[in-house]
Amino acid sequence: MASSDTGGPRVAVIGGGLVGALNACFLAKRNFQVDVYEAREDIRVAKSTRGRSINLALSYRGRQALKAIGLEDQVVSKGVPMRARMIHSLSGKKSAIPYGNSSQYILSISREKLNKDLLTAVESYPNAKVHFGHKLSKCHPEEGVVTVLGPDQVPRDVTYDLIVGCDGAYSTVRAHLMKKPRFDYSQQYIPHGYMELTIPPKNGEYAMEPNCLHIWPRNAFMMIALPNMDKSFTCTLFMPFEEFENLPTNYDVLNFFQKNFPDAIPLMGEQALLRDFFLLPAQPMISVKCSPFHLKSHCVLMGDAAHAIVPFFGQGMNAGFEDCLVFDELMDKFNNDLSLCLPEFSRFRIPDDHAISDLSMYNYIEMRAHVNSRWFLFQRLLNRFLHAIMPSTFIPLYTMVAFTRIRYHEAVLRWQWQKR
Amino acid sequence: MASSDTGGPRVAVIGGGLVGALNACFLAKRNFQVDVYEAREDIRVAKSTRGRSINLALSYRGRQALKAIGLEDQVVSKGVPMRARMIHSLSGKKSAIPYGNSSQYILSISREKLNKDLLTAVESYPNAKVHFGHKLSKCHPEEGVVTVLGPDQVPRDVTYDLIVGCDGAYSTVRAHLMKKPRFDYSQQYIPHGYMELTIPPKNGEYAMEPNCLHIWPRNAFMMIALPNMDKSFTCTLFMPFEEFENLPTNYDVLNFFQKNFPDAIPLMGEQALLRDFFLLPAQPMISVKCSPFHLKSHCVLMGDAAHAIVPFFGQGMNAGFEDCLVFDELMDKFNNDLSLCLPEFSRFRIPDDHAISDLSMYNYIEMRAHVNSRWFLFQRLLNRFLHAIMPSTFIPLYTMVAFTRIRYHEAVLRWQWQKR
Structure with missing residues (x-):
């Protein structure tokens, strides 16, 4: 054999x-x-x-x-x-923040x-x-x-x-x-667990912008969604285990989503959301x-x-x-x-x-702390500005990590130097 | 049973x-x-x-x-x-630094x-x-x-x-x-290993001051000695494993002691030192x-x-x-x-x-870094001075750890505050 x-x-x-x-x-x-x-x-x-x-x-x-x-x-x-992060604010406002230039994208x-x-x-x-x-x-x-x-x-x-x-x-x-x-x-286990939820296709098409990694930053917790080839999205909800335990009933879950991710409920569908939510416990x-x-x-x-x-x-x-x-x-x-x-x-x-x-x-x-898109936008603008005036010496951290093979520890050293 | x-x-x-x-x-x-x-x-x-x-x-x-x-x-x-640390300098000079007041001592x-x-x-x-x-x-x-x-x-x-x-x-x-x-x-393993050596009694009496913890601080390495009831001392040599490996022969060991702990050789005796040194490998x-x-x-x-x-x-x-x-x-x-x-x-x-x-x-x-007694003496004097002017609020770290039941984490917080 x-x-x-x-x-x-x-x-x-x-x-x-x-x-x-x-x-x-x-x-x-x-x-x-x-x-x-x-x-x-x-x-x-x-x-x-x-x-x-x-x-x-x-x-x-x-x-x-x-x-x-x-x-x-x-x-x-x-x-x-x-090609971009799409930040969903609590009010339902969406802001796209590109990962880099037009040739720089990540793949779901x-x-x-x-x-x-x-x-x-x-x-x-x-x-x-x-x-x-x-x-x-x-x-x-x-x-x-x-x-x-x-x-x-x-x-x-x-x-x-x-x-x-x-x-x-x-x-x-x-x-x-x-x-x-x-x-x-x-x-080391972090206090957060994760749970997967689904946004199905809508009339045979993606229900949100497909070429984005969607992010709902909400401080203590956060949800993201990545597009699939079948035009659905897989959402991942990150939340402290204690918070998951605070949502034992359908009523609690819908209430929680209504309060924190109101725009996601119609995209997921109430029944499907509840079914997914109680399918498996949150994972460490x-x-x-x-x-x-x-x-x-x-x-x-x-x-x-x-x-x-x-x-x-x-x-x-x-x-x-x-x-x-x-x-x-x-x-x-x-x-x-x-x-x-x-x-x-x-x-x-x-x-x-x-x-x-x-x-x-x-x-x-960092990702959870910045509840709205302002921080993401500011970082992006700052990075673009610095990169424009010093193209060879200033490379944003995300670019170094995701779009180069600069050694990770060197990327950290350069980033710490750039922050100063 | x-x-x-x-x-x-x-x-x-x-x-x-x-x-x-x-x-x-x-x-x-x-x-x-x-x-x-x-x-x-x-x-x-x-x-x-x-x-x-x-x-x-x-x-x-x-x-x-x-x-x-x-x-x-x-x-x-x-x-x-x-009742005191006894610091042995390279020149053979010894300085006693009490652990606290006369009622404050640790026991070997x-x-x-x-x-x-x-x-x-x-x-x-x-x-x-x-x-x-x-x-x-x-x-x-x-x-x-x-x-x-x-x-x-x-x-x-x-x-x-x-x-x-x-x-x-x-x-x-x-x-x-x-x-x-x-x-x-x-x-986490530290880069140092340890090895035990012995200072036997001399003419039926302790060969050094008995009521002290003896310390030979030498930067990259360090030796300490604690008194036993039978009037011997047990010495512990702390040294990076690589340094231990650099001493494969009797000649190397004696040379090393001659250079770093010259006052310890006659106390241990050359033959006993070599026998103890090669009895067991350094321990992690x-x-x-x-x-x-x-x-x-x-x-x-x-x-x-x-x-x-x-x-x-x-x-x-x-x-x-x-x-x-x-x-x-x-x-x-x-x-x-x-x-x-x-x-x-x-x-x-x-x-x-x-x-x-x-x-x-x-x-x-810290203990290795301060090669001579000056740092230990300075710390001691500074602590005594601060304790004298603020007896209830300033307690030296060593005192809190060794002579009280102030919770360890509180001792650290107080010490960090006192350092400022």
Whole structure:
């Protein structure tokens, strides 16, 4: 059942989500023998996927990583460009604030579609195989040994040259690294939970401006909406858990929306809003940091397993995809020598992933605080003015993060300097 | 094999170290049925204890906790009072800086002796039992179920009204809480390791001033020495791991001591210094924070399991002991109602334990930075002066931490205000 033998080094990718599947493509392209272990069934054939699909904002870093494995055009064609934030004030007034110039936009992408495409891409390599329904039960990261439980529930030990932990915010691989000496780790839950709601198409068309990321900033809470290809929008309501608990009945929920998001009620429809609201409880958001990302020359973490971040800068997937690209670049530089590449990946990449984690947490505060569009507009005008008079030295923070590959930690340093 | 039935609530204390044993006394005094599970053998009968005994500095908070279970006098009688820091400069000059007035001193205590006394105290309660050689293999903290492995290696499930995790910096109980939603956690290793060395008695007497905590501050590294009852001193050398690795041979070690601690070599003796230095590798130091300390009404963490701190304020044991005392005070206040007491313990105690954790990390920087005695002397003089002119409002930070029960987080706030 293993991938066909190319004579290349053997690698186990733990997790067949977005970052795991992308990484498998990078490593297979490098002629490694790749086994991807994914605990869930194949989402391309399974009837319903557990948990909820969220749409994601794909920006430059993520696109560059997809480009390197030849998937950029295919993925972009299935996304909806978002060229501006659309701020919805309490009065119903809407103000569009462009992300950049006309060529600078982010893409609203379906997580599920992208994951399916990436899994199909992995399987196009004869030297890569995805083992669905295979759960990592434990691993010995120092020796490259993983113990996997297949559908037969019989634990099997397999030895690899490299274990790549792409198993998400609650990573099992990371849990094993944590037991090793001198591994720094932190996890922090924010007081907010999130809940997904839907704005369906209206007369077969988008019910709001399609090429925007819609934002309803309301201080203690906030709602956003991203367009889908089927002309619906997926809304995400961010709110402290206590506030969610204060809304136990249909009456409370409608009252709350009437008071805070009156323009959204007719767009969602009262009955659909109430059905979505009580479908699932609000979900928690965790921020995870760790250091190092690797153990010796046999194990490395990428994506949420290495740095789960809060979603308020739209960089979670992009940072994870850039991890794969950075690792690929280092493998070129060090001629596939894992004993050099892994420590260098930790040394080089950790400051950047910690920086985007901090920026995302900063935005968690900022985005909610500015209740109306004035702050957004002022920032935009200020940035345009400064960029106009100093085009090479002044680049707005959002531009650096979303539309360049300037290292995240350098973007933060430049931004702090620019603020002064 | 369980403790005798008093009809009181049943509690499992995980860990029979200092905090676990003290807690067992508090809970047994309260008429709970207490089972302490300790993975090691009974240190009172085992031939040699694994790991190394460190002496500890007992100050006011720890003494107040011991007093509440009637052990203060016994413990104090086995300690050596330390009334001043003795700063050893590179030139060999020594300067004594008192900790406070003549009634204010801390006590150098043997960890092993204290642990033995506390275990004997636990066993003096008919409703308490210590199960040595019993390891927690897993637990269900929400239901109060623990699975313990005794010497027969047969896992046994036992249900309790309360599980108290006192199982140290690498707590198994905490690892189970970490899997629950919305548990914040961080662990950080500092770049320094520590190593214990010995200054034996000289002609049957202390080789240095006995009633002092001796400090050799040397910027990147530092050595301290605490007096023992047998007239020896235990020295602890703190140094970055890389520096330890730079000293692979006898020649390197002696050279290093000659250059940095010339006055210590004759006190230790060259051969004994070299024997101690290469006996064990340098040990890591971890700082652990988490929140909350409890889960529902069945599980609570105390001591290092809740907040492992770096040892540079000498408050690790004292903070852990004060945890037990605070919990005891809350149990009085809430009439043993665990469903009220546990959440209140988290709410009330976490700001204090996080404050002493931050202060200890701050001292890690400060103590090394001030290479000679001038800074210590200046601080002391400034504090005395301010305290003399504002006796009720200005209390030096060290005094608040070591000689009062002013809440740690209040001490920090007052200190920050005083600094201005």
